[in-house]
């Protein structure tokens with residue numbers, strides 16, 4: 310009985326001391342933006358893979374769907390960079406994004422245009438995932454993302 314009581318008291322004590330500490334761990338708006346955009350970029354990588362897979366199996370309908378998804382998703386890029394200089398710990402984003410925001414916007418538009426281009430009938434034949442990644446993704450990364 311004594312042991313049970315003691316373990317209950319210890320549990321309460323732990324809850325009281327760690328509770329406030331957990332409450333303080335709310336992410337900042339910058340950290341939220343960072344999380345949003347890295348998740349978004351991961352979906353890009355996924356979609357690029359899906360496009361390559363659809364081409365590999367000759368499924369043009371699926372290919373067009375994924376290209377269209379990628380175009381839609383790319384319209385969300387700017388949402389992840391709304392807070393100027395949101396560079397929390399771990400980010401690979403460069404401050405140049407906000408110093409030359411028009412160029413950054415143009416790179417986002419390039420990706421969107423390239424993805425839309427691949428929704429055209431027959432365009433799948435010209436799709437090369439490496440080429441696409443190097444031009445439409447790497448074109449922005451080279452200027453605005455810190456190298457891994």
Ligand code: HEC
Nearest residue numbers: 347350351353354400401402416417420445446449453454
């Ligand atoms: C307009 C610029 C831009 C375009 C276009 C772009 N990226 Fe990025 N990408 C970035 C930036 C900036 C980061 C770093 C974000 C950060 O760490 O805050 C990034 C990060 C990433 C990451 C790392 C995410 C993580 O978990 O840390 C991946 C994966 C990625 N991009 C894939 C892609 C792919 C695939 C494409 C093309 C289909 C693409 N990106 C197009 C700017 C871009």
